[in-house]
Amino acid sequence: MSFDLLGTGSCLPARCVKNDELTQLFDTSDEWIRMRTGIEERHIITDEQVAGLAIAAAKAALRNSGTSAEELDYILCPTLGGDYITPSLACMVQQGLGAKCPAMDMNAACSGFVYACDIADGLFARGRAKRVLVVAADGLSRILDWNDRSTSVLFGDGAAAVVLGEGDGLKYLAVGSAPSLALNLPFLNGNCPYTAKKDRQTVLQMDGREVYRFAVDALSSGVASALEATGYAKEEVRFVVPHQANLRIIEAAAKRLRMPMEQFACNIQKNGNISAVSIPLVLDEFMNQGRLHKGDILVFSAFGAGMTAGTAVLQW
């Protein structure tokens, strides 16, 4: 027994920041950001809490799947972190929903949604769960260096959720990792008097070119392996839903796979990169737009800091 996708939901912060506004912060341009990344705007937290966004996304997914909070057997939150290191974001979502089930956060960076699907699959396989809520949420604006134009233009904030139920919709899932510091965020310095070195920058740091190369390889080889393992022809895939990091990464992978860009579901233009949120956010948007139909074959393919990667094939 694996799982079916029962419903989706999402919630974004109210404040939308367009590329042009960023020119007030540092030397950049709407043209540079669009040409290099495809991003036009992103939503940024002002006074919202990450947990508030996550709870709103979760409530929408419960409503859309006809599931009550009492029916949930597990809550998984792929995230870099909620509003506290502890309690976990998942426990705050549990409280916000009034659910009684176990709840935990997991960090596989931008691959977190696919990793959470892997954990959920295990829960269904051993009869541990009939309904699992996966809520991805991040406030990446909090961890960026807003003096660094090469990273702060790329990311956004938000939350997206899915409810999974017993079924045989999941056809394939593979995850992997290849350790690297190409994208890293050091832990808090703290004020321990015995600690020798306290001068680390606790902001996101990135080797853009190395991440770019890893991402194109991970996305194209992940989708190719998934198609080979399941026997689906490229034409049978309704959409590849890739992690939304950079439109150029997606275009390069599409070219390598010899698949048309029309088969790649994208919304990075309006949201930037929201880490593990990006795949369920595209799913929710495409559901709401009526672009997905029962029986569609979907390929989720993610890559992220760690480095981590994961691909799943799901028949809706």
Ligand code: ACO
């Ligand atoms: N505006 C204007 N100029 C900029 C900006 C900006 N926002 N950012 C960088 N530049 C400049 C650089 O300073 C550099 O100037 P120089 O030539 O005078 O030194 C020039 O643009 C070119 O910089 P590159 O880093 O070589 O630009 P590149 O074409 O590689 O694009 C980018 C940079 C967009 C970051 C690209 O490397 C990339 O997308 N990498 C993938 C990173 C990524 O997606 N990370 C987040 C996702 S990670 C994840 O989700 C797993």
